[in-house]
Amino acid sequence: MTNDMQTVPERLVAFLPNLRRFAISLCRSRELADDLVQAACERAILAAGSFAPDSRFDAWMFRILRNLWIDHLRRQKTAGPHDDIDEARDVSVPSGEAAAHARMDLAEVMAALQKLPEEQREVLVLVCVEEFSYRDAADVLSIPIGTVMSRLARARKNLMELTGISFGERRSPDMKGGVL
Known part of the structure; x- marks a missing residue:
């Protein structure tokens, strides 16, 4: 099945790594990023009928995720502590x-x-x-x-x-x- 013929849920599965990477860059917390990605996927599936097949799926998904992030920031003006990505120890490389x-x-x-x-x-x-x-x-x-x-x-x-x-x-x- 080509990309043009794939449904929104099928495209989402292939696009999850990109979506998660963008979410992490926005919020700097893997846990919050996962929550944003899940919410973006839910919103995309619910709005699948409004996705124009001739438009860019990645741009549509990034916009959904960014809007969710902005909504989150508005709700969390007095946010508590969160996990920093620089505390991560799971970078995988061949040698020590x-x-x-x-x-x-x-x-x-x-x-x-x-x-x-x-x-x-x-x-x-x-x-x-x-x-x-x-x-x-x-x-x-x-x-x-x-x-x-x-x-x-x-x-x-x-x-x-x-x-x-x-x-x-440039x-x-x-x-x-x-x-x-």
Whole structure:
């Protein structure tokens, strides 16, 4: 069965890792991310009839998840403590030395990523991790494409300053992301 012929629940199963990764980048808690993903899946299944088959499924799902996150933030203005992703110890790498370096690198990048303003972090994850075009990211976030480009440039600059790592070159607005 091709993607165009798959039902929303079938597409959801294949898309769960991407959805969870985006949720974690938004809320910085695996447990809360899992709750957001579950709620997004429930909402998508209930609204499956409103999904236009000729539109992007990933953009539709990211928008549902982001709206749930915004709703959660509004409800939790006085939120209590939550688990930090930097406490995770389940990074899997072949050797002990490589694992230690991978954990240190991951911790450094995650710490820098979490220091970014939310609007920069959202754009960075959509364009550089999820490989959305600038135009598609603008659609998901309901902002102009120039704002996506501006936020991404600031996010890259801020990450470079925080980590000392160069995060790639400029891209045209219609190109896919993928390069930090």
